[in-house]
Amino acid sequence: MDVTEVPGGQSDSGKKWMKRTPKKKKGGHGEKRGADRKVEEEEDEKKMETSEGVFPPNFSVSEIKNKQRRHLMFMKIKQEKRKVKLQVKKKKKKEREALGDKAPPKEVPKTIENQRVYDETTVDPEDEEVAFDEGTDEFSAYFNGLTNPKVLITTSDRPRGRTVRFCEQLATVVPNAHVYYRRGLALKRVIPQCVARNFTYLMVVNEDRKMPNGLVLCHLPDGPTAHFKVSSVRLRKEIKRRGKDPTEHSPEVILNNFSTRLGHSIGRLFAALFPQDPQFIGRQAATFHNQRDFIFFRFHRYIFKNEKKVGIQELGPRFTLKLRSLQKGTFDSKFGEYEWVLKRHEMDACRRKFQL
Amino acid sequence: MQCDDVIWDIIGNQSFCSHKVKTKSQNFCRNEYNVTGLCNRSSCPLANSQYATIREEKGQCFLYMKVIERAAFPARMWEKVKLSKNYEKALEQIDENLIYWPRFIRHKCKQRFTKVTQYLIRMRKLVLKRQRKLVPLSRKVEQREKRKEEKALIAAQLDNAIEKELLERLKQGTYGDIYNFPVHAFDKALDQQDAESESEEESEEEEEDVGKREFVAEDEIEESDLSDFEDMNRLKTSSDEEEEEEEDEESSEDEEEMETETKTKTSKSKGKSPANGAAARKKRAYVEIEYEQETEPASKSMAT
Numbered sequence: 001m002d003v004t005e006v007p008g009g010q011s012d013s014g015k016k017w018m019k020r021t022p023k024k025k026k027g028g029h030g031e032k033r034g035a036d037r038k039v040e041e042e043e044d045e046k047k048m049e050t051s052e053g054v055f056p057p058n059f060s061v062s063e064i065k066n067k068q069r070r071h072l073m074f075m076k077i078k079q080e081k082r083k084v085k086l087q088v089k090k091k092k093k094k095e096r097e098a099l100g101d102k103a104p105p106k107e108v109p110k111t112i113e114n115q116r117v118y119d120e121t122t123v124d125p126e127d128e129e130v131a132f133d134e135g136t137d138e139f140s141a142y143f144n145g146l147t148n149p150k151v152l153i154t155t156s157d158r159p160r161g162r163t164v165r166f167c168e169q170l171a172t173v174v175p176n177a178h179v180y181y182r183r184g185l186a187l188k189r190v191i192p193q194c195v196a197r198n199f200t201y202l203m204v205v206n207e208d209r210k211m212p213n214g215l216v217l218c219h220l221p222d223g224p225t226a227h228f229k230v231s232s233v234r235l236r237k238e239i240k241r242r243g244k245d246p247t248e249h250s251p252e253v254i255l256n257n258f259s260t261r262l263g264h265s266i267g268r269l270f271a272a273l274f275p276q277d278p279q280f281i282g283r284q285a286a287t288f289h290n291q292r293d294f295i296f297f298r299f300h301r302y303i304f305k306n307e308k309k310v311g312i313q314e315l316g317p318r319f320t321l322k323l324r325s326l327q328k329g330t331f332d333s334k335f336g337e338y339e340w341v342l343k344r345h346e347m348d349a350c351r352r353k354f355q356l
Numbered sequence: 357m358q359c360d361d362v363i364w365d366i367i368g369n370q371s372f373c374s375h376k377v378k379t380k381s382q383n384f385c386r387n388e389y390n391v392t393g394l395c396n397r398s399s400c401p402l403a404n405s406q407y408a409t410i411r412e413e414k415g416q417c418f419l420y421m422k423v424i425e426r427a428a429f430p431a432r433m434w435e436k437v438k439l440s441k442n443y444e445k446a447l448e449q450i451d452e453n454l455i456y457w458p459r460f461i462r463h464k465c466k467q468r469f470t471k472v473t474q475y476l477i478r479m480r481k482l483v484l485k486r487q488r489k490l491v492p493l494s495r496k497v498e499q500r501e502k503r504k505e506e507k508a509l510i511a512a513q514l515d516n517a518i519e520k521e522l523l524e525r526l527k528q529g530t531y532g533d534i535y536n537f538p539v540h541a542f543d544k545a546l547d548q549q550d551a552e553s554e555s556e557e558e559s560e561e562e563e564e565d566v567g568k569r570e571f572v573a574e575d576e577i578e579e580s581d582l583s584d585f586e587d588m589n590r591l592k593t594s595s596d597e598e599e600e601e602e603e604d605e606e607s608s609e610d611e612e613e614m615e616t617e618t619k620t621k622t623s624k625s626k627g628k629s630p631a632n633g634a635a636a637r638k639k640r641a642y643v644e645i646e647y648e649q650e651t652e653p654a655s656k657s658m659a660t
Contacts, residue, residue, distance in 0.1 A: 113511065157486075186486055231505060254521050280531050285522065291512035294505050298514060302522050304535050310522050312515065320505055344497065 112292065117353040121261040130261070134268070138223040142200070142272045149273055151177040151201040152194055157184055160210040165235055167205055169317045173286060173299050174273055175250045177203075187216075187331050195220055201273060202331075205230070215321060217269060218331050224339065225331045226269055228295075228321040235317055243301050243313040249282020250275045251299070257290040262340055263356040266295075266323060284315070293354045295321040323356065358427045364403035368395070373402075389420060389434070391464040398460055408454055408461050410439075410468045415476055417446065417469060419453055443473055 061077060064070040096103040108114070123130050134140070141147050151174050153167050159182070171177040187204065194202055199220055206214030212233055218225040236242065253274050258267035270288045287298045299316030328337040340355075347355060367373035375387040376395050383395035389409045392399045401407050405424035410417055419437040426433050437453055439446040447466060454462045525531065 111511070157488075184485065231502070252525075254518060256517055256521065280534055285518065287514070287518050287521075289512055289514055289517060292504065292508040294508045296509065296512060296514060298518070300518060302518075304522075304526060307526065307535075308523070310519050310526075312518055312522075320509075322501070322505075 112352060115352050117350060119260050119354070122259050123261055123264050130264070134264070137265075137268075138219060138221075139268045139272050142276070143268075145276055147200055149174075149176060149200045149275060150198060151203060151273060152199045153177055153179045153203045153205070154182045154190075155204065155212075156206045157182060159205075159207050162210055162233075162235070163205055163207045163212045166212050166233055166317060166319075169236055170203070170205075172246055173251070173316050175248070175275055191218070191220070191330050212319075216331060219269065219272065220330065222329050224265065224269065225327040225329070225336070226266060226323060227325045227327070229324055231320050231322070233317065233319040236315070239314055239316075239318065241314070243315045246284055246299065246301070246315045247282055249279040249284060250277070251282065251284035251286045252278040252280070254285055254287040254289075256287070258356060260356060262323075262326070263290060265326070266356060285312075286316075290356050293322060293356050295323070295356070297321065358405050358424060360403050360405055364397055364400060367402060368397060368400065375402075389422075391461070391468055399464075406457070406461075408457065408465050410450075410465050410472060412472050412476065417472055419450055419465065421453065439469070446473075 061070055061074045064073060134143075142149065151171075153171055153174075155163050155167060159167075167179050171179045182204075187202075191202065202216075202218040202220055204216040204218075205212045206216065208214075212230050215228040215230050216225065217228065236245070251274065253271055255267045255271060258264055267288070267290075274286065283301055283303060285300050285302055287296075287300065289296045289298070296318070297320070298314060298318050300312040300314050302310050302312045304310050322342075323340075324342045325338055326340040328339050342355075347353070367376075373385075373395070375385050375390075377384040377386055384393060385395040385400060387401050388411070389401040389407070390399055391407075391409045397403065401409070401422070405422070405427055407422045409420045411420060412418070417439045419439055421435040421437070422433055423435075426435075437449070439449050446469060450465055450469060451462070454465065526535065
């Protein structure tokens with residue numbers, strides 16, 4: 001019985017299509033329908049349209065072998081689903097209006113941020129252990145006001161124009177930054193020289209095919225080294241509606257959404273780039289915003305119109321970073337101790353799980 | 357019988373040679389034993405029974421020689437001589453081995469040997485320098501990342517987030533008194549203070565009236581005059597109050613600016629931890645109002 005039913009279902013749909021699309025149907029399998037049968041088919045169809053449950057329960061579109069018919073069936077099913085959805089929506093809206101104030105509150109839509117898998121390394125604001133760690137890690141000297149940041153920006157070998165301009169603009173954003181041309185020097189030799197000259201940070205912009213695509217940020221007196229992938233770099237002249245060039249005032253730093261332990265350490269890494277006391281006269285703010293493991297960097301000038309409104313104007317370059325690896329000591333690709341490495345297969349498998 | 361001209365006729369000009377590469381301007385020869393690399397009558401190793409080349413294997417250079425006596429033994433056709441690593445000595449070796457050979461072959465061998473040593477030197481230098489590590493990119497992965505980034509950017513709503521953060525900082529007072537905004541708060545404070553002062557006046561008056569003994573004159577006019585004077589004084593005091601309020605504010609502002617400077621230095625105005633100045637700041641605002649209230653009775657007492 002089952003065996004005969006399924007082909008019956010198929011042939012039913014076939015009948016439908018025969019009626020609906022006489023032009024499209026090529027070779028009609030030699031089936032000829034009389035007028036009576038057609039009437040029956042119409043009735044059947046109406047029944048089927050009004051109640052979708054009349055489709056045989058194990059009917060699925062993928063069982064139709066003919067591509068065109070299958071496609072048409074699928075579109076039909078979709079249309080009906082859409083219609084039903086619309087009706088349900090309308091009904092709900094009517095109910096809500098009817099209830100007026102007593103209506104139940106609107107449901108919160110699910111977003112990726114809502115559905116994020118809880119990360120056990122999320123930092124509690126009052127966690128003592130974290131506070132203790134942060135008090136004694138490599139940035140403690142900076143955060144206690146002992147050292148002033150001094151940044152060295154360089155590139156990989158033979159940088160092209162875009163990378164050079166990017167480095168220059170970075171140097172205007174970060175106060176007390178110096179750009180040096182890399183003359184084929186090995187980073188391992190550069191680092192002790194930097195330490196000797198009291199630099200606190202080394203930034204290396206890596207280039208590929210005339211575009212900057214990587215950033216190595218190394219905190220110098222044996223601090224952590226972070227390697228980022230850089231994407232969507234917009235230089236100053238490519239930014240629309242931008243303000244004038246940034247001034248020499250030290251900007252404020254805004255760090256958003258760094259919630260896990262890893263995120264915290266990266267956040268501190270960024271924070272230590274800028275001097276501790278921002279000059280509010282300059283009204284400049286550098287933002288590092290973390291969203292789904294992408295860190296967006298923006299540089300704005302703000303002005304408070306009144307106490308409820310602030311206007312911001314973008315100056316400066318913008319780029320996005322994605323953390324690839326965090327290494328414990330200074331840059332050492334062979335023998336370094338990696339605190340965290342992006343493992344694509346493990347970490348990108350779940351769409352709701354983020355590391356920072 | 358080995359006849360070079362016939363061979364050259366066939367492979368060079370008329371028929372096919374599998375080692376020949378034809379380009380628009382020139383013919384090249386891809387035979388491994390070719391000295392120059394071009395397809396010529398004098399450079400073809402097949403069409404010359406007496407031939408010599410230089411070839412290198414794993415950084416070592418060898419001189420290969422072919423003579424007509426061994427033309428019948430293909431397995432033993434090429435004689436291989438290892439050349440010294442010293443450039444001049446090797447050249448002497450070449451000369452010594454190819455003595456009495458045609459000038460062309462000797463010259464071309466030496467030229468080839470020079471070129472080979474030069475590129476070997478360059479290879480050794482490159483190995484010492486830092487090599488670029490080429491990491492293969494998977495296009496699918498890159499496209500996925502790009503799409504994720506775009507979606508993340510949309511979800512981030514950066515401008516809103518930045519504005520919100522800045523407004524929060526303003527509210528918490530990390531900016532100290534640079535922006536004289538808190539207009540609403542100021543008005544509220546003013547209203548509050550007026551209400552309090554009125555209530556205080558009333559209470560004071562009641563208290564005064566309750567226990568006090570006044571010596572009243574007979575003439576009411578004097579009283580009225582007195583009362584007028586009092587009112588006028590009161591008026592003056594109110595304006596004085598305002599002036600003094602402003603003065604107080606300015607002085608307190610100056611004090612506060614000094615204090616805020618020191619505060620911002622110590623507080624972490626990075627947005628990570630709420631500025632420690634926040635709580636103190638609020639307390640300070642309170643203190644401000646108290647100051648004004650204290651000066652009021654002082655001025656009043658001074659007037660009376």
